[in-house]
Amino acid sequence: MTASNVLLGLTLLFYLGGAVVLGANLFLRRPVLLVSGRLAAVGGALLHAGAIGLKCAELKQVPFATPGEALSALAWMVALAYLAADGLWRLSATGPFALGLAFLLTIATWLAPDYHGAPAPALLHNRAISLHITATLAAIGAFALAFCCAALYLIEHRILKHKHGLPWLKRLPPLTTVESAAFWLVAFGFPLLTLGILAGFVRFFAGETLPPGWWSDVHSLLAFLVWAVYALYLTARLAANWPPVCTSYVLLVGLALCLLLFLVPSATHRFG
């Protein structure tokens, strides 16, 4: 077992531990649980950075040469987005979901047959493609946290409207905080997604190796749809004055489409 795999195994434990401890903190509200959960999240992100860095050094290639590695990078982005959101807005309540998602993505990485050493496709040596993937993964990391915030908003809104489970509100961040955090996360992720798509375009127009019809590929169309959904969110939030309940649903749909991006098989838009 290589050093990077050992670090990835430890990362798994830290993400799972952080998710469980922060979940327990939601019920028990103990400072020791909150601090332990936060430390586990920081530890997990640091170990993951080490695992990705060592993997790059071992294979001497970019950290997203295979779908498995891309999943690992995405899990790391989700953990980083969580740490940033918790640091900025005290959103530890999103920890169980965010770290749980990071854990599941890292499990998927571990189980991916191509994670444990596959040569990077020649296409990935292109800078525009590297930028395309990095920016897109960072954007999806931010969108995952925005999803958590939107879900929290809807839960809190429901509790306040129906007046059932009101004591739970003490355990959750304020309504306006989660709504504004979701907005800023999308405001951060959307330009990155745009950059990622533009970088893909640049590669498309400048490249010779991509097959014709690439632009009408399901994966590409879905990526444009994701972009349109988040553009709709920003427009609705900033200009159209939609109620936050509606914009929160848009964010839920947005992340579902992002995950679909990973699952939809694509003939032209793939690794290798």
Add this chain to the structure above:
Amino acid sequence: LNGRAVHYDELPAHLAKADIVIASTAAPHAILGKALVESTLRTRRHRPLFLIDIAVPRDIEPEVGDLPDVFLYNIDDLRAVVESEEAERRSEAARAEHLVREESVAFANSLREAHRSAPLVSGVRAKMDAICHAELTRLRARLPHISSDDWRLIETTITGIQNKTLHDPTVKIREYARDGSPLAEEKMNTVRELFNLDAAADEEKEEARP
């Protein structure tokens, strides 16, 4: 609260700025209707508005609660909140009581330990102090040429040796005192005997007698 009275006609303008509104008038009918709140919401850009109606009869129309981003609570809702909180408060109070009980037991134990160990520890230390003091006085008489700086160094060294030597016995004596068993009591008596403290105490009593 830095409150300020405003005219009733200015209510819509001030409603747009508020986050929490507590209504408590003696009006016989509702003074805050759905149409008024709805018109206010447009300028609030969906900032949540909490309306708390503690008046009887109600000051706010119940339909206002159906509006998006408006959360209407009346006196019955607040009572339900208080009741649901009560159980949690009771369990927290029980936890706090348990903590206080634990700490008071620990404090009582430490007091008991101090009460038992203090005479022995201070006796041992006093004996060592007396020996060191006597030896240093004798040494000073034999070495009159030593400078005050050097003398201070000798005193510091002797005190350091004394403290380090007595550290472990002091810790052990406190352990025995905390234990409180007959065996521990016997060990404390042994320490007393080893340092011949009873004789020293008798001497002190003799000296103190007029």
